[in-house]
Amino acid sequence: MACPPAAPASPQRQPSVKVILASADVQRVVDRIAHQILEKTQGAADTVLLGIPTRGAPLAKRLAARISTFEDVDVPVGVLDITLYRDDLRRHATRAIGPTQLPPGGIDGKRVVLVDDVLFSGRTVRAALDALNDVGRPASVQLAVLVDRGHRQLPIRADYVGKNIPTSLAESVKVTLAETDGADEVKLFGGAP
Secondary structure, three states: OOOOOOOOOOOOOOOOEEEEEOHHHHHHHHHHHHHHHHHHOOOOOOEEEEEOOOOHHHHHHHHHHHHHHHHOOOOOEEEOOOHHHOOOOOOOOOOOOOOOEOOOOOOOOOEEEEEEEEEOOOHHHHHHHHHHHHHOOOOEEEEEEEEEOOOOOOOOOOOEEEEEOOOOOOOEEEEEOHHHHOOOEEEEEOOOO
């Protein structure tokens, strides 16, 4: 007696991938944020940009370069490592602690613009605010992000947003930058194919 043929295996659903911002789009968004910073800060007077690693650090450098191009103003740039201030250290593998590099002149009495790639729950920004308290006392703090994907768990909002991307919790946003990943792009993963 012959066995009936096996039913064909159902194909694995591949998560959908959608390019939200291509390389030229990322550059335009960075330019727009740089212009917005200039407008809201009276020409970037007494302003310091602090990038949150990993991708916030090169974004902060790009913003400073664009501000310099547009207004011939040199905005100090630094890096704020938040590793030890994260509230998920017990749940996730610990990443290597990086250096916090404040620009010459520090941040005391300055307007600090924190720079990150994606704003999601707000927990990274909360950690950055805690880290900032340990390195100085700025006059004010603002937030610039390349992408805001929503789903905040804390009452935090960005002052400068490159692109708002409504997402579901099943989706993820991946930012790649030439400095860290070899190419500039923002992709949305998941959701319906």
